[in-house]
Amino acid sequence: MSSPCSRHPHPHRLIQQPLTELTEKLRSKSRKITAPRQAILEVLRRHQHPITNKEIHAALGTADCDLATVYRNLHTLEDMGMVRRFDFGDGVARFELLEEGDDGHHHHLVCTGCSAVVEVEGCFPTELEQTLARRHGFTRVTHKLEFFGLCPKCAPVGPASP
Amino acid sequence: MSSPCSRHPHPHRLIQQPLTELTEKLRSKSRKITAPRQAILEVLRRHQHPITNKEIHAALGTADCDLATVYRNLHTLEDMGMVRRFDFGDGVARFELLEEGDDGHHHHLVCTGCSAVVEVEGCFPTELEQTLARRHGFTRVTHKLEFFGLCPKCAPVGPASP
DNA sequence: CCATGGATGCAATCGATTTGCATCCATAAA
DNA sequence: TTTATGGATGCAAATCGATTGCATCCATGG
Numbered sequence: 001m002s003s004p005c006s007r008h009p010h011p012h013r014l015i016q017q018p019l020t021e022l023t024e025k026l027r028s029k030s031r032k033i034t035a036p037r038q039a040i041l042e043v044l045r046r047h048q049h050p051i052t053n054k055e056i057h058a059a060l061g062t063a064d065c066d067l068a069t070v071y072r073n074l075h076t077l078e079d080m081g082m083v084r085r086f087d088f089g090d091g092v093a094r095f096e097l098l099e100e101g102d103d104g105h106h107h108h109l110v111c112t113g114c115s116a117v118v119e120v121e122g123c124f125p126t127e128l129e130q131t132l133a134r135r136h137g138f139t140r141v142t143h144k145l146e147f148f149g150l151c152p153k154c155a156p157v158g159p160a161s162p
Numbered sequence: 163m164s165s166p167c168s169r170h171p172h173p174h175r176l177i178q179q180p181l182t183e184l185t186e187k188l189r190s191k192s193r194k195i196t197a198p199r200q201a202i203l204e205v206l207r208r209h210q211h212p213i214t215n216k217e218i219h220a221a222l223g224t225a226d227c228d229l230a231t232v233y234r235n236l237h238t239l240e241d242m243g244m245v246r247r248f249d250f251g252d253g254v255a256r257f258e259l260l261e262e263g264d265d266g267h268h269h270h271l272v273c274t275g276c277s278a279v280v281e282v283e284g285c286f287p288t289e290l291e292q293t294l295a296r297r298h299g300f301t302r303v304t305h306k307l308e309f310f311g312l313c314p315k316c317a318p319v320g321p322a323s324p
Numbered sequence: 325c326c327a328t329g330g331a332t333g334c335a336a337t338c339g340a341t342t343t344g345c346a347t348c349c350a351t352a353a354a
Numbered sequence: 355t356t357t358a359t360g361g362a363t364g365c366a367a368a369t370c371g372a373t374t375g376c377a378t379c380c381a382t383g384g
Contacts, residue, residue, distance in 0.1 A: 192351090194350050195351095215340085215341085216340085229341095230341085230343085233340090233341060233342075234342090253340070254339090255340085255341085
């Protein structure tokens with residue numbers, strides 16, 4: 001759950017956006033500013049890595065609401081472009097709050113041992129994507145990319161590893 | 163389900179491996195050569211793109227067996243390194259039979275409209291992967307990468323699209 | 325203050341996948 | 355060929371993440 005690395009600068013991911021700005025965005029699209037919704041946004045603001053619906057629900061504390069409400073709100077926020085959904089391949093959706101104007105496109109390096117997550121700066125060649133699109137006549141091509149490995153803490157003991 | 167493109171050569175994916183060779187591999191690891199297992203391998207041999215458990219089950223025809231058996235066998239085959247699991251992000255696992263010695267690492271371009279699949283030749287820079295590993299102290303780093311877009315058939319009508 | 329449509333709680337449902345268990349059978353050994 | 359035996363299968367129940375129907379609630383505009 002926590003970053004295994006504190007020696008290197010990582011990309012943004014600390015949401016500076018004040019809650020009021022977020023709720024304002026909701027208001028502008030005629031979405032109601034409800035207690036559960038604010039609480040969920042607060043939880044998202046506090047987390048710099050993708051978190052699951054269940055984790056969000058657990059982190060609500062006092063402002064507890066139904067788990068279904070969490071699911072519904074994350075769909076709403078996703079539709080509004082306020083959060084981005086990530087898939088770490090374990091069958092559970094994870095979300096990150098987005099900064100204003102950020103489409104959230106980036107990737108992660110996930111530890112298969114302890115689930116530690118590192119945000120990966122930059123993306124890989126968009127050219128390849130466009131080449132692909134052209135070659136196969138596809139349009140609106142995007143991609144999903146996540147890295148997996150063993151973090152220092154979970155590294156196998158003994159001799160050097162591959 | 164079918165490739166939208168027949169103008170360009172696509173990477174392998176036509177399993178030449180005879181069934182006997184496959185069953186031999188099973189035998190060598192003291193796995194039993196059962197009817198369901200052979201039938202499942204036959205289905206996999208016939209498909210050049212990743213297919214789901216359900217699709218495999220449906221394609222069994224005469225050699226029908228329980229869906230749970232299909233699930234169990236795909237786990238077994240995956241553990242033995244005979245098939246590779248792919249995740250297109252729709253919550254359904256897909257599998258491809260692997261050639262002898264092939265680790266199956268490659269990617270796909272999937273149509274979000276009709277689910278047509280194109281196998282993507284080559285992989286993207288392994289350097290980036292190693293840089294990442296080094297930078298964050300991770301070991302055994304791999305990645306999952308899939309492309310998504312709209313195939314020619316599903317392309318939106320009208321003016322040029324982005 | 326009122327009306328109203330979006331939001332929520334709760335329970336039921338869904339789809340993919342897994343699992344417990346009794347039975348079956350492929351395979352190696354006698 | 356017969357036997358014993360551990361893996362494999364069928365069937366049903368159970369998990370798990372996620373969705374949804376519905377009655378009620380309440381944030382918001384008028």
